[in-house]
Amino acid sequence: MAPRIHIPPTYTAPRRSGNAALVGRWRRLAGLGAGRFGEVFLAQPADCPESWPGDYALKQPLADRAEDPLVRQMFLREAEVARSVAHPHVAPLLDAEYTADAPQLTLQRLHGCTLAA
Secondary structure (H helix, E strand, C coil), X not given: CCCCEECXXXXXXXXXXXXXXXXXXXXXXXXXXXXXXXXXXXXEECCCCCCCCCCXXXXXXXXXXXXXXXXXXXXXXHHHHHHCCCCCCCCCXXXXXXXXCEEEEEEECCCCCCCCX
């Protein structure tokens, strides 16, 4: 499935649904990790019941970097590169969009050990 890159014309703040934030077409469930520029959340499609397990990874820039043009450009470039890669050890990109005035990437969640040393 080819990812969609969608830039909405207006600002849309994340909505709260129960204990999860709704971000575009996705519901953020829990934090999975963070790095220098972004953070990754366990997510599920917003149209699924909250009781269903999340099996997607939602990547967003850190809040203090979300409006940085360089960070936005990096996320768009990452989406372009991820779209061109198909390998069993690389998480496939499912969706890419601007939501809440920041880019986000949604990938299939891969289960396994952390890469942290």
